[in-house]
Amino acid sequence: MTPIHDGQAPRLARRMTRPSAPISSSRTARRGWSNCADRFSLARPLPRTLIDLWHADERGEYDTGGFRYRGHLFTDAEGRYRFRTILPALYTGRTRHYHVKVQAPQQGVLTTQLYFPDEPMNRRDGLFRRELMMRMAEAGDDLSARFDFVLDAR
DSSP states (O other), X not given: OOOOOOSOOOBOSSBOOOXXXXXXXXXXXXXXXXEEEEEEESSSBOTTOEEEEEOOOTTSOOOSSSOTTEEEEEOOTTSEEEEEEXXXXXXXXXXXXXXXXXXXXXXXXXXXXXXXTTOGGGGTOTTOOGGGBOEEEEETTEEXXXXXXXXXXX
């Protein structure tokens, strides 16, 4: 199923819907959370930048009738944000990824996808771009991800 973005995602309170069961990645079993802390910059932080995120669920399906695993938030005064969500499952023909729309105040929208390292499907996914791969690290029983966006916000 193709992901749908209707621009009406709810504002996040630092996390999306908690999964009911642990999520397995190709590396090891996790409790199901991925943390992502990003910083936006153009030689300076970009506060109040809109981050709109959505992704597949633990079965590789998108919620087309509601807002499960989709929402938005804004960067803080230092251009940082943090969200908690699951490691999305694979679905036919695609590697594991997050969909993201990023918009600094009074600027155009950047629509992109963020990818996970060491995914076997990365090599076979025609949309995969190495430069959009998140940096991953162990964080206790969770994973932590980081991706620094650089926006042209002149």
